[in-house]
Amino acid sequence: MNIPDNYKVIFVQGGASLVFAGVPMNLMKKGKAAYIITGQWAKKAYQEAQKYGEAIEVASSADKTFSYIPDCSDLDIPEDADYVYICENNTIYGTKFKTLPNTKGHILVSDVSSCFLSEPVDVTKYGVIYGGVQKNVGPAGLVISIIREDLITDDVPSYTPTMLKWKTQADKDSLYNTPNCYAIYICGKVFKWLLANGGLEAAKQRNEEKAAILYNFLDQSKLFKGTVEPNSRSLMNVPFVTGDADLDAKFVAESKAAGLENLKGHRTVGGMRASIYNAMPKAGVETLVSFMEDFEKKNLK
Amino acid sequence: MNIPDNYKVIFVQGGASLVFAGVPMNLMKKGKAAYIITGQWAKKAYQEAQKYGEAIEVASSADKTFSYIPDCSDLDIPEDADYVYICENNTIYGTKFKTLPNTKGHILVSDVSSCFLSEPVDVTKYGVIYGGVQKNVGPAGLVISIIREDLITDDVPSYTPTMLKWKTQADKDSLYNTPNCYAIYICGKVFKWLLANGGLEAAKQRNEEKAAILYNFLDQSKLFKGTVEPNSRSLMNVPFVTGDADLDAKFVAESKAAGLENLKGHRTVGGMRASIYNAMPKAGVETLVSFMEDFEKKNLK
Numbered sequence: 001m002n003i004p005d006n007y008k009v010i011f012v013q014g015g016a017s018l019v020f021a022g023v024p025m026n027l028m029k030k031g032k033a034a035y036i037i038t039g040q041w042a043k044k045a046y047q048e049a050q051k052y053g054e055a056i057e058v059a060s061s062a063d064k065t066f067s068y069i070p071d072c073s074d075l076d077i078p079e080d081a082d083y084v085y086i087c088e089n090n091t092i093y094g095t096k097f098k099t100l101p102n103t104k105g106h107i108l109v110s111d112v113s114s115c116f117l118s119e120p121v122d123v124t125k126y127g128v129i130y131g132g133v134q135k136n137v138g139p140a141g142l143v144i145s146i147i148r149e150d151l152i153t154d155d156v157p158s159y160t161p162t163m164l165k166w167k168t169q170a171d172k173d174s175l176y177n178t179p180n181c182y183a184i185y186i187c188g189k190v191f192k193w194l195l196a197n198g199g200l201e202a203a204k205q206r207n208e209e210k211a212a213i214l215y216n217f218l219d220q221s222k223l224f225k226g227t228v229e230p231n232s233r234s235l236m237n238v239p240f241v242t243g244d245a246d247l248d249a250k251f252v253a254e255s256k257a258a259g260l261e262n263l264k265g266h267r268t269v270g271g272m273r274a275s276i277y278n279a280m281p282k283a284g285v286e287t288l289v290s291f292m293e294d295f296e297k298k299n300l301k
Numbered sequence: 302m303n304i305p306d307n308y309k310v311i312f313v314q315g316g317a318s319l320v321f322a323g324v325p326m327n328l329m330k331k332g333k334a335a336y337i338i339t340g341q342w343a344k345k346a347y348q349e350a351q352k353y354g355e356a357i358e359v360a361s362s363a364d365k366t367f368s369y370i371p372d373c374s375d376l377d378i379p380e381d382a383d384y385v386y387i388c389e390n391n392t393i394y395g396t397k398f399k400t401l402p403n404t405k406g407h408i409l410v411s412d413v414s415s416c417f418l419s420e421p422v423d424v425t426k427y428g429v430i431y432g433g434v435q436k437n438v439g440p441a442g443l444v445i446s447i448i449r450e451d452l453i454t455d456d457v458p459s460y461t462p463t464m465l466k467w468k469t470q471a472d473k474d475s476l477y478n479t480p481n482c483y484a485i486y487i488c489g490k491v492f493k494w495l496l497a498n499g500g501l502e503a504a505k506q507r508n509e510e511k512a513a514i515l516y517n518f519l520d521q522s523k524l525f526k527g528t529v530e531p532n533s534r535s536l537m538n539v540p541f542v543t544g545d546a547d548l549d550a551k552f553v554a555e556s557k558a559a560g561l562e563n564l565k566g567h568r569t570v571g572g573m574r575a576s577i578y579n580a581m582p583k584a585g586v587e588t589l590v591s592f593m594e595d596f597e598k599k600n601l602k
Contacts, residue, residue, distance in 0.1 A: 013315035013442050014464065017478045021462030044463075051460055134479055141314050141442045141481030159352055159460045161322030162345075163315065177318045178435055180442030182483060 001121050001200055008152060010166060011174040011184055012143040016113050016132045019143055020045040022164040023109055023128065024052035025156050027083050034058040034081045036101060039066045039090035040268065041111065049085070052157070056081070059101075065269065066093040068229040072101030083107040083127060089115035089234050091135075092266040094227065094273065096234040100125055107151070114236055116144070117194060118278060119204035127151055133183060135236070136278040137190050142183035194278075203278055207235040210276050210285045214238050217289045223247075223296040227271065241271035242299075248272060251295055258291055302422050302501055309453060311467060312475040312485055313444040317414050317433045320444055321346040323465040324410055324429065325353035326457050328384050335359040335382045337402060340367045340391035341569065342412060347386070353458070357382070360402075366570065367394040369530040373402030384408040384428060390416035390535050392436075393567040395528065395574065397535040401426055408452065415537055417445070418495060419579060420505035428452055434484060436537070437579040438491050443484035495579075504579055508536040511577050511586045515539050518590045524548075524597040528572065542572035543600075549573060552596055559592055 003009060012019065023045070024033060031053035035046040037060040049055035058077055059070040077084060084103040089096045091114040100108060107127030116131040123129060128147050134140035145166070152170045162168050168176050194203060215233060218226040218240055227239045242248050248271050252264045255272075265271040276285055304310060313320065324346070325334060332354035336347040338361040350356035359378055360371040378385060385404040390397045392415040401409060408428030417432040424430065428449050435441035446467070453471045463469050469477050495504060516534060519527040519541055528540045543549055549572050553565045566572040577586055 013319070015314060015478045018314070018462060018464040021464070048463055051462075132479070139481075139483040140479040141484060157460070159458070161319060161352075161462070161465070162349055163319040163322070164462070177316045178433070178441040180440075180481070180484075182440040183442060183481075 001123065003146060004123055006149050007123055007146050008149050008170050010145050010169040011179055012145055012169065013180050014143060016111055016143060019130050020048035024049040025160045025164055026166050027151060028053040029155065030080050030082050032078055032081045034077045034084045036072060036086045037062060038069055038087055038095060039093050042087035045085060045111065066090060066095065067227050069095050069097050069232040075101060077104050077106060081106050083109045085109045087111045089236055091237050092269060094234045094237040094239040095232040098231060117200060117203065118207050118236055120200040133187055138183045138187040142180045210280065210282050211235045211238065213285045213289055214274060217292060221296060223300050224292060236277055237273055237275050239265055239271055239273040247299060255291055260288055260291060302424065304447060305424055307450050308424055308447050309450050309471050311446050311470040312480055313446055313470065314481050315444060317412055317444060320431050321349035325350040326461045326465055327467050328452060329354040330456065331381050331383050333379055333382045335378045335385045337373060337387045338363060339370055339388055339396060340394050343388035346412065367391060367396065368528050370396050370398050370533040376402060378405050378407060382407050384410045386410045388412045390537055392538050393570060395535045395538040395540040396533040399532060418501060418504065419508050419537055421501040434488055439484045439488040443481045511581065511583050512536045512539065514586045514590055515575060518593060522597060524601050525593060537578055538574055538576050540566055540572055540574040548600060556592055561589055561592060
């Protein structure tokens with residue numbers, strides 16, 4: 001990812017949930033922001049922003065359990081909105097924005113926690129990109145924020161905690177206090193590994209190849225089906241179901257017994273979910289599909 | 302440390318600097334609090350609290366560069382103060398409260414970042430004990446807070462970030478979001494090591510023994526002198542000077558060349574500082590004193 005000269009990278013201790021408050025504190029100058037609700041984390045960010053001003057839901061996919069990304073080409077965004085907010089990849093539901101919203105000239109703020117460094121990003125399209133590092137980059141407990149420098153100011157509400165004011169960390173190059181050194185160290189190792197392995201273009205190719213193996217299987221399976229509309233599918237998180245809760249439970253139990261971990265869907269949606277982040281090799285996806293093929297043969301009525 | 306039944310332990314991502322805001326947000330019900338200023342971190346906590354109500358300085362040792370702990374036996378604490386705040390061990394200045402302040406019935410809040418798990422603590426004397434783990438307990442990026450349960454409420458100002466409201470983490474046993482798992486894992490290892498090595502009573506004995514070696518040397522040295530009043534001396538951080546800035550610089554350079562790391566005093570006070578946390582063995586202190594004896598012989602005019 002090329003970081004343009006007019007953007008600053010800061011390392012923030014904690015998780016994205018803390019930044020949910022930091023975004024409106026630092027950006028809601030006129031007291032209004034547009035939120036696109038594509039899942040639980042976008043909704044939590046939206047609810048948090050309501051504490052600090054008028055957060056307006058301008059699109060949502062709640063009507064179909066967040067199984068798609070809404071059309072964001074012509075949203076009703078208030079002219080005086082300070083920013084438009086998205087959660088770009090929705091871990092629980094397996095969706096991803098393939099096209100960024102038409103913000104109609106407003107600043108775009110994106111939580112990229114679960115797609116960070118999975119593919120190249122044109123930073124200039126955003127005002128703020130931020131993500132917890134715990135999916136593709138490093139151990140939990142650290143957020144990396146990439147912020148357009150003109151958005152880093154002292155003009156924040158008086159109640160803004162020093163540590164949530166972006167300028168605090170920007171002015172001190174993220175060393176205002178002792179940072180999460182171990183997580184930053186590991187992130188550095190991952191950055192070097194990515195660069196040594198073809199950078200983000202190559203990461204994208206690997207991720208597309210891995211996801212295609214799984215989606216192609218799901219699209220022809222007579223037992224399993226993906227839960228996400230094809231044009232909203234994440235490269236990172238692939239939820240699927242059999243349509244029968246008992247059979248889903250059997251699949252989760254048997255796959256776990258076979259050494260395939262963490263295939264149970266998030267407790268809020270059920271079913272199964274394969275998270276195939278950068279660290280998951282192609283062979284892991286192939287093993288999963290092979291297991292699913294066997295399971296289908298044994299269980300298809 | 303025995304945690305009484307009516308106290309809750311929560312793990313907070315980030316550092317003490319973030320808790321500086323969390324304390325007044327969660328505790329300033331009447332909008333007033335008493336702060337004892339014994340160094341830079343106490344002062345930062347005090348300044349942060351001013352954003353959220355009336356923070357009152359009831360004692361300070363700023364007059365002598367924080368080289369002592371003020372007498373806190375009879376402070377002028379407003380009756381309607383919500384709490385009394387201290388930084389119990391002051392890393393930069395090498396002081397420690399040997400006697401807790403007489404809070405006159407008010408809740409005591411203590412930042413124990415740099416003396417956490419160095420000795421036994423009677424938790425019941427405090428309303429809130431909190432500390433960044435990065436000195437004695439684990440890697441930076443995590444705070445452990447021990448909070449009397451009646452102080453954990455939903456009654457916080459509307460602008461309080463969800464992640465700074467203690468009840469958020471208390472209700473979810475610190476799993477509201479993905480915590481700093483690695484740091485918590487390492488803390489667990491350290492807890493087990495401490496328990497297997499005599500617990501906090503034994504830790505205190507080891508720390509007193511280590512500190513005595515250094516303080517005894519300083520008290521008889523003709524070249525070096527400790528900067529802290531004897532009855533305020535920390536077991537963890539031992540600052541000392543020769544009284545000659547050039548000689549201090551020579552000591553720092555030569556000790557570093559001899560493999561003794563991090564002896565330079567904090568940039569705000571100069572001189573030298575030996576931090577002898579739990580992880581520093583007695584042999585490390587003996588090596589330092591031996592080096593200081595040699596340096597004194599060579600440099601005493």
